[in-house]
Amino acid sequence: MDIADNIKRFQDELPKDVTLIAISKTKPPEDIFAAYEAGQRQFGENKIQEMTEKWEKLPKDIEWHMVGHVQRNKVKYMAPYVSLIHAVDSLKLLKEINKEADKNGHCLDCLLQIKIAEEDSKYGISAEEAKEILDSEEFKRLDHVKVKGLMGMATFTDDQAQVKKEFEHLKSVFDDFKKEYSNMNILSMGMSGDYKIAVDSGSNMVRIGSEIFGERN
Numbered sequence: 001m002d003i004a005d006n007i008k009r010f011q012d013e014l015p016k017d018v019t020l021i022a023i024s025k026t027k028p029p030e031d032i033f034a035a036y037e038a039g040q041r042q043f044g045e046n047k048i049q050e051m052t053e054k055w056e057k058l059p060k061d062i063e064w065h066m067v068g069h070v071q072r073n074k075v076k077y078m079a080p081y082v083s084l085i086h087a088v089d090s091l092k093l094l095k096e097i098n099k100e101a102d103k104n105g106h107c108l109d110c111l112l113q114i115k116i117a118e119e120d121s122k123y124g125i126s127a128e129e130a131k132e133i134l135d136s137e138e139f140k141r142l143d144h145v146k147v148k149g150l151m152g153m154a155t156f157t158d159d160q161a162q163v164k165k166e167f168e169h170l171k172s173v174f175d176d177f178k179k180e181y182s183n184m185n186i187l188s189m190g191m192s193g194d195y196k197i198a199v200d201s202g203s204n205m206v207r208i209g210s211e212i213f214g215e216r217n
């Protein structure tokens with residue numbers, strides 16, 4: 001498993017309008033640096049503390065994406081530097097992100113996580129709940145947070161038809177949101193096991209971990 005080769009393979013394979021986020025959770029800074037040297041600049045983590053430690057050690061032109069579930073009391077640690085928060089699922093969390101972005105004198109970009117999988121364990125909200133948030137007066141008053149699109153995770157299954165159905169559903173929700181709201185241009189869907197189906201279904205941002213860095217322990 002050569003990290004640089006894997007990065008190059010994805011750069012060649014993915015359509016030009018699809019952004020690759022290299023998911024480096026649990027992997028050491030040396031592995032991230034190997035991907036960096038192959039030209040990769042966007043990395044994703046699912047724990048704020050781990051991401052912050054890596055941000056401190058690694059080159060400052062890396063863009064850090066938070067792809068995991070976010071606890072409100074930890075937003076402050078990533079607010080100075082995070083580039084996109086993928087898994088936002090409440091107005092309360094958006095308000096906290098807005099507050100911390102304001103303190104840092106900037107605006108933070110987020111995605112709303114839509115629940116598309118059948119399993120109960122997955123986080124996320126329905127398209128209707130997402131609309132309620134975006135339509136609320138409270139949200140419209142938040143000047144330091146931008147919702148730039150949607151994120152979703154398909155059911156963990158070998159049933160490709162099921163995965164395709166879920167991704168196509170999210171794509172249709174995204175198209176609908178794009179018409180109704182401004183700034184909506186990111187659709188984050190697809191991981192190592194299902195990114196091909198996700199890209200075929202209209203994803204423009206994939207989050208790939210194990211196919212780049214190897215299996216996690």
Ligand SMILES: *Cc1c(COP(=O)(O)O)cnc(C)c1O
Nearest residue numbers: 023046067191192207208209210
């Ligand atoms: C870990 C993780 C990924 C990457 O998973 P792989 O199967 O290793 O590609 C993508 N998205 C989220 C939200 C993750 O937590």
